[in-house]
Amino acid sequence: QQQVKQSPQSLIVQKGGISIINCAYENTAFDYFPWYQQFPGKGPALLIAIRPDVSEKKEGRFTISFNKSAKQFSLHIMDSQPGDSATYFCAASDDYKLSFGAGTTVTVRA
């Protein structure tokens, strides 16, 4: 049973556009929510992370929005670039164990 549900499975966006990926969780014990970016043949790399006491966090073109009451969080990639084409995973952590979403493959068209 997947503890973190992620959507969409894939998306295509034009260069300069906005990519939005959504995740939902049920376990209220989760206290840390990271997003990872993975390129083919590589391990996941941390992109940005948030704790449940914060509603939004921005780092460069990447923003996490967090809704604690709805148990949902999302990643927004602004001004998407071809180099952003990758698979993105949301995750949730409790007690140092990460539960991952199924992943979203993002393709940025030039």
Place this chain on the structure above:
Amino acid sequence: KAGVTQTPRYLIKTRGQQVTLSCSPISGHRSVSWYQQTPGQGLQFLFEYFSETQRNKGNFPGRFSGRQFSNSRSEMNVSTLELGDSALYLCASSLDHPTAKTQYFGPGTRLLVL
């Protein structure tokens, strides 16, 4: 600071064999976790070690085991390999601090079971 390193990067085994994978965490990181990544099941947590003790365990059969050494390096072992064990095995390390839970991943070991 060097990142998480994993050896070997690629491995081909046959059913019934056993395999040992190695992970060296980032210097100073004492927590090491292992994950299995497959196209069908995604990223799944195997186990986590801290101070040479298994602290957390995922829902994998007993054929999957691991250990951690005093220098925080870790190994995982899979015995009696099955075709379904073909996957990318990822190791991640973290500082193990309540305010520093970030896990940093290595490049993974790609295991193919024939």
